[in-house]
Amino acid sequence: MSHDLSQAGRKTQTIHAGQYPDATTGALSPPIYQSSTFAFTDCAQGAARFAGTEGGYIYTRMGNPTTARLEEAIATLEGGTGAVTTSSGMGALCAVIFGLLGSGDHVVGHSSLYGPSRMVIEADFKRFGVESTFVDTSDLDQVRAAVRPNTRLILIETPANPTIVLSDIKALAAIAEEQGAWLLVDNTFASPVNQRPLALGAHIVMHSMTKFINGHTDVVAGVVVAKDAELLAKIAHAHHYLGVNMDPHQAWLVLRGLKTLSLRMRESERNAQRVAEFLEQHPKVAWVRYPGLKSHPQHALAKAQMDGFGGLISFEVKGGLEAGARLLDHVQLMTLAVSLGGIETLIQHPGSMTHAAIPREERLEAGISDGLVRVSIGCEDVEDLLADLKQALQQV
Numbered sequence: 001m002s003h004d005l006s007q008a009g010r011k012t013q014t015i016h017a018g019q020y021p022d023a024t025t026g027a028l029s030p031p032i033y034q035s036s037t038f039a040f041t042d043c044a045q046g047a048a049r050f051a052g053t054e055g056g057y058i059y060t061r062m063g064n065p066t067t068a069r070l071e072e073a074i075a076t077l078e079g080g081t082g083a084v085t086t087s088s089g090m091g092a093l094c095a096v097i098f099g100l101l102g103s104g105d106h107v108v109g110h111s112s113l114y115g116p117s118r119m120v121i122e123a124d125f126k127r128f129g130v131e132s133t134f135v136d137t138s139d140l141d142q143v144r145a146a147v148r149p150n151t152r153l154i155l156i157e158t159p160a161n162p163t164i165v166l167s168d169i170k171a172l173a174a175i176a177e178e179q180g181a182w183l184l185v186d187n188t189f190a191s192p193v194n195q196r197p198l199a200l201g202a203h204i205v206m207h208s209m210t211k212f213i214n215g216h217t218d219v220v221a222g223v224v225v226a227k228d229a230e231l232l233a234k235i236a237h238a239h240h241y242l243g244v245n246m247d248p249h250q251a252w253l254v255l256r257g258l259k260t261l262s263l264r265m266r267e268s269e270r271n272a273q274r275v276a277e278f279l280e281q282h283p284k285v286a287w288v289r290y291p292g293l294k295s296h297p298q299h300a301l302a303k304a305q306m307d308g309f310g311g312l313i314s315f316e317v318k319g320g321l322e323a324g325a326r327l328l329d330h331v332q333l334m335t336l337a338v339s340l341g342g343i344e345t346l347i348q349h350p351g352s353m354t355h356a357a358i359p360r361e362e363r364l365e366a367g368i369s370d371g372l373v374r375v376s377i378g379c380e381d382v383e384d385l386l387a388d389l390k391q392a393l394q395q396v
């Protein structure tokens with residue numbers, strides 16, 4: 001175990017939490033324990049590990065020394081009692097719902113969640129009797145109106161995907177507490193460098209570590225962090241039986257990516273601010289949404305609950321879908337691809353891609369207009385990103 005880093009700065013935590021020399025060899029890079037099972041010295045030890053009276057490892061689906069380091073790192077960054085790593089962000093969400101909810105329970109979710117997150121609740125968990133209502137959680141009155149006596153979970157993303165709308169974590173935690181429900185924050189867009197929901201009253205945080213935390217567009221991964229141990233135990237139990245565990249090699253790659261999270265986020269948001277300002281004054285752009293712009297309706301909330309504004313921008317080119325498609329077909333440096341939070345800039349069209357499975361009416365209601373373009377700004381030289389957008393906009 002490393003020394004206590006709970007009060008250390010963000011950069012220190014990303015570099016040192018879960019990262020310490022291997023006890024036997026001194027190796028600075030964590031060993032990859034690529035083993036499915038772990039030998040017991042005798043029968044009594046095996047029994048004690050299964051009974052939970054002795055620590056140590058049993059079988060990698062239930063825990064592994066390499067994934068444990070990553071769990072320690074993310075729990076430290078988010079300020080939770082512990083974490084469970086998962087094979088993907090969707091695995092993290094499914095472990096929470098499978099672990100905490102049952103037939104007759106109700107979820108209130110943000111209307112513009114990551115597309116598959118909404119779909120799995122609305123279509124799949126529904127088959128197991130989990131009810132759900134999706135509203136604009138940036139409007140607290142809509143949340144109060146949606147909450148029922150059987151509401152057990154409020155699920156938000158802030159900033160939300162792809163509308164970049166913010167929700168007030170502190171206020172929503174209070175509504176959840178009043179109802180005896182849990183607030184789950186999908187913190188993928190902000191990352192723990194910019195936002196720590198548990199400190200603001202949330203009960204559970206999840207990430208798609210595929211995005212900013214890993215940051216190199218080479219791993220799919222997820223994690224859940226809980227504020228209290230009892231809650232974490234319920235989620236870990238579900239995780240062990242669902243089989244959404246992380247592979248040790250995957251954990252090693254994410255541990256490596258995590259070390260530069262602070263640096264990448266700072267660079268990416270410095271670039272994003274410049275790109276957002278450029279788009280905002282461009283005559284062919286109808287609107288731009290970025291939390292760092294004074295024109296963002298929740299700029300004040302962003303300053304209050306975030307330490308930085310992140311790398312995601314959404315905007316619409318005048319002329320809607322057709323004009324947006326022309327822009328996407330003409331970018332040269334930016335890559336037309338889904339996903340986000342990588343070191344390279346990615347641009348995509350949610351209406352026809354990530355959010356296409358949601359009926360158009362519901363999409364429009366959630367603020368995802370037909371022409372909305374989402375861009376995840378990377379760490380390239382900002383002049384090159386601006387030049388690319390400039391030339392692509394000339395083609396529109």
Ligand SMILES: *Cc1c(COP(=O)(O)O)cnc(C)c1O
Binds near residue numbers: 091161208222
């Ligand atoms: C990508 C993403 C997910 C799903 O994560 P996977 O790692 O792709 O399973 C969930 N929430 C948000 C906000 C995401 O961006």
